[in-house]
Every structure is written in structure tokens, then in C-alpha cells.
Amino acid sequence: MRNILFRIEYCLLLGCVVFILGSNISSAMELETGEATDITSNSATLHGTVISGRAPELGFQYGTGSGYYTTAESVQDWFPGKKEVSARISGLLAATTYYYRIAGHDTLPGTPLPMVYGNEKFFTTLEATPTPMVTPTPVCEAESIEASPKTLKLQREESGDVTVTVTGSEGCPVVGETVTAKIKSGKRRISVTPLSQNADAGGEAIFTITATKKTGNAKVKFKTASGLRTTVTVKVGR
Structure with missing residues (x-):
């Protein structure tokens, strides 16, 4: 107990x-x-x-x-x-x-x-950081084509460059536009290289024209993929 x-x-x-x-x-x-x-x-x-x-x-x-x-x-x-x-x-x-x-x-x-x-x-808490707006780069469409020089003077077997510039509205350079070259007359007097080239960041495509041993005049037509055209006269002297 x-x-x-x-x-x-x-x-x-x-x-x-x-x-x-x-x-x-x-x-x-x-x-x-x-x-x-x-x-x-x-x-x-x-x-x-x-x-x-x-x-x-x-x-x-x-x-x-x-x-x-x-x-x-x-x-x-x-x-x-x-x-x-x-x-x-x-x-x-x-x-x-x-x-x-x-x-x-x-x-x-x-x-x-x-x-x-x-x-x-x-x-x-802090204000939320807004997502920055990305402004798309406007597309520059080809509206004009210009070759420089318009008249190229060469001696026999001499070479010279022609710069073709493709621009859009307000002069913006058209990058990547394909430019082709074709000899319209005087094929025996000159040659062109290359025959096709894409425009660079400045909208330019450079072509080299070489004179043969024959003298006289020739013409080269430059054309864009969008259908723009320009012509350069080549004079081959003695």
C-alpha cells in the first residue's frame, strides 16, 4: 500500500x-x-x-x-x-x-x-522593372540604283572598278540585294567580274571591268533582283 x-x-x-x-x-x-x-x-x-x-x-x-x-x-x-x-x-x-x-x-x-x-x-516591395520595348529595324526596300563612274575610261588590257549602290527610301542602304552585271555591247572589248554580287552593309556591290586589246566603246547593264537597272559606258583607248 x-x-x-x-x-x-x-x-x-x-x-x-x-x-x-x-x-x-x-x-x-x-x-x-x-x-x-x-x-x-x-x-x-x-x-x-x-x-x-x-x-x-x-x-x-x-x-x-x-x-x-x-x-x-x-x-x-x-x-x-x-x-x-x-x-x-x-x-x-x-x-x-x-x-x-x-x-x-x-x-x-x-x-x-x-x-x-x-x-x-x-x-x-519595389516596382516591377518594365520589359524594354524592342523597336524592330525597318526593312529598307530597294528603290534606286546608281553606278559610279557612269563612264569608265580604260586603256587596252587595263582594269577599273565600278561601284553599284542600291538604296531605299530616304537613302537607306539595301543590304544583301543581289546585283547582276551583263555586257550589252562590246563583248569583245571588255570582261566583267563577278557577274553577280550581293550588296554589302553600305548597299554597295563592286565590279571589276577589264579591257581587252580591242579599242572602242562598250556598255554594261547592272540590274537588281527587284528589277532596278542602270548602265555604265566603257571607253577603251589605245
């Missing part, structure tokens, strides 16, 4: 000790919410301090209304004795004010302890 009474008294005493210990831990716990840092348009880092007590279940509560917290973020690397804690949150709305606080409680086995909260603070 004495053993039974002793066990009952022991259990009651142990329960009181656990209850008192749990109450002291809960009442001794104190948390403080810190300032938010590294704020962007959709994320921020929340900070807090465990001033006293144990808080193995620790994290931050936040939301867009004061005292109304819709989301919680746990502190993953907390351990007893660590005071400064932080958590990175993301997926936030741009240019929006968020209210937050640190929250935690002890998990003493067999003893339910209430949550303890830090003071509420707030921060405002």
Missing part, C-alpha cells in the same frame, strides 16, 4: 515539475522581429532575434494586411542557442506592402506550449 501511495505521489510531483518547467520556458521565451533587407519587386529577407528561451519551432508569418498573415516561412537552420535568424521569401507582388512577424514555440514532449510572437513590422 505504501508503495502504491509513493508511486502516486511521485507521479504527481513529476507532473508538477514538468508543468512548472513548461510554464517557465513558455513565459521566458521572447522573440523580436527585425528589419527586412534585400527587398526586390518579388522577394525579401526577413530577420528576427530569439532573445530568450527555446524555440525549436521557429519561422516568420507574413501577409498583405496588418495582423492578417496568410503565409508562413520556417527557419530551417535554427538550433538552440542561436539568436539571430533569417528567412528568404519570394513570389511576392510588386509595389505591395507586406506585414510580418517572427513566431515560435517550444515542443517539450507531453507539454503543449502556446505560440510566442515578435512585434509586427512591414516593408514594401
